[in-house]
Amino acid sequence: MLHKRIVSQRSGSAATLGCLLALSALATHAQERPVSSERFALRVETVASGLEHPWSVAFLPDGRMLVTERPGRMRIVNGDGELSAPLPGLPAVAARGQGGLLDVVLAPDFAESRQVFWSYAERRAEGSGTSVARGRLVNDRLEDVKVIFRQTPGVESHGHFGSRLVFARDGALFVTLGERQARHFAVRAQDLETHFGKIVRLDRDGKALPDNPFWRVAGAAPEIWSYGHRNVQGAALHPQTGELWAVEHGPKGGDELNIVRAGANYGWPLVTHGIAYSGEPLGVATERPGIASAVKVWVPSIATTGLAFYTGDRLAPWRGNVFVGGLYGMLVRLELDGERVVHEERLLTELKERIRDVRQGPDGCLYVLTDSPKGRLLKLDRAAP
Template sequence: MKNFTINFFQAIRNFVNQQFIAKRQTKSLIKLVLACVSLTSVAAEQAVYQLKTVITGIDVPWGMVQFDNGDFLVSEREGELYFVEMSKGKKTKVKGLPDISSSGQGGLLDLELHPDYRKNGWIYFSYSSSEGKGWGSNTAIMRARLKDHTLVDKELLYKALPNSVGGRHFGSRIEFDRAGYLYFSIGDRGDRDTNPQNISLDGGKIYRLHDDGRIPEDNPFVKNEKAKAAIFSYGHRNPQGMEMNPSTGVIWTHEHGPRGGDEVNIVEKGKNYGWPVVSFGINYSGSKFTELTEKKGMEQPVWYWVPSIAPSGMTFVTGDKYPQLSGHLLVGSLKFNYIVLCQLDGNKVTSQQILFEGVGRVRNVKQMPDGFIYIATENNKIVKVIPKKT
């Protein structure tokens, strides 16, 4: 009965989404969408899972990785990196960070370990940097090794240019695929009419590099002298979620829309994802910036949200610790303070459920090497999702 109810209201939600996008006329439609979404909330998860706070005192924990011994490395957006000894509950600030321009949505952002970290020790991170041409800052990707709580062997792999004084849309998530390629996202930096559709400019793109920063010879625009050779796909707004689907090896992302139109996408080589030519959203003022929700030559999202949930962080759930969630996708919501379970059938999202309402503004959600799901929120905590014994 519960699944029937969820699917029934999801069908209503999808219908209302389409009507709202087609007409964009009344506030009552928005309220109806919100009501339908709230009815998909699964109150029963509190009886199945326990949320245990395991790390505190990090203001906006943006990126997080876990080492083999269970210890964590956590980035704080304001520009601090913490090594957390989980057995002792002790946080130590990591030294040796590059100069970080922390303003607006910028700062120290995502973290990722090299797939062969045990052998080479490489840690990858994204941040906003003022280096290079122009005033302000833009997104940079660096790798380094950790020694005695200090970053050493630092190598700048990519720096988006030009810098911008705008404080919006830096991206930025980092992920590796099975072949060892490094993917990362950079948002449109708030300049939607210039950056996303222009492959000669940084911003509004997904990028692909070798792990040492070299440009892969088979990148889609590598032979275009006017293009940024690191670009893998374009037409994105502000992707703050990126994860490899472990069942297919394909990279998935999600990105913020404006007022409506948050998207989940499967990233494909050389494809155009449409922003801002096509969108399921409108301006924050309520006015329209496009009449189009689809166009030939531009990709359609796997899933979208109207109204926006402000997605951040995503993870595919595997293994047997969470049988109700395994094989599906979790997405964090900054706006609504919950986790969205996107139920998958192959490469399709068939429905959604709302989990862990009230957990806080979710900045990141990841299933770590120990098999547990961790949720980082903007109210100074990281919580561990523990299945209750039945």
């Protein structure tokens, strides 16, 4: 059953008519509750509910949506908010600790290829690691499934898998990878021989691209694009520059928004604005020569996950803003002046729900996922005057 909730808050691309009609069907039977806001009244609707720890959402050309659930299910949400049965064809998912089924994205040429890419925690003989698979979505099932990339090495840890997938304008696939959490693994975020704490850049077969920055560096993993990351769980392309921006979790304090550039070192665990959960100091500095500085740092942490640039017309006052999900119960809106953050607004705090993902839909609305055993897919639209 589709439940709707409307909340007032402060405050794209063109879609097919069929997609817009399907998405507009989600706006029926809503109930209103006013909440203060900075700019305009915002309607927040529950598109679908009953999702178990949902992690990512992707929009299909026919107006339906793919949603991943961390325990290892991928479902389709139709225009009435109904959930399909889990799609058959997924490889085994290691759903333990922070692991499970993670991100999902469509291939840039999905209309022709029908290819879908997803990341997940995979159990291996030596432990576990983040893997990426692809398959073709045909008649609501995944076919020709193939694992195209595996983070190495696999280790015995159930934390910090990452992982977001972003296709660049040139068709390359960025994959964000965590440093696996334990201190003796975290230090390897600085080690170019491993995929721990890295963002990698691949072709659609999962192979390293020859113009990657460490392609010819002896001993380095050729897939690496950037290193020194802790646990990146939000990433998106800047709509003007095409550069990759990402948010990553700090420890206790020190969440970061970064512009991810080829060959750059983002410092973890040497440079951080956070401390250990025990209260002990971490790293050697908050800034250091040769270490890329963050665009923004959150102290205390908001537990950053999910990232989207807004480019649409429906919420026009927000055009050019960055939206970041926070597991501490908020959606953060950031205004930019070039590469500087000049204003921050915290939205959806009244919901008191963990925000796992945020995406711009083809109708110009924002969609967010709440992370809980009974998670929801929410739609943020402008309220009627």
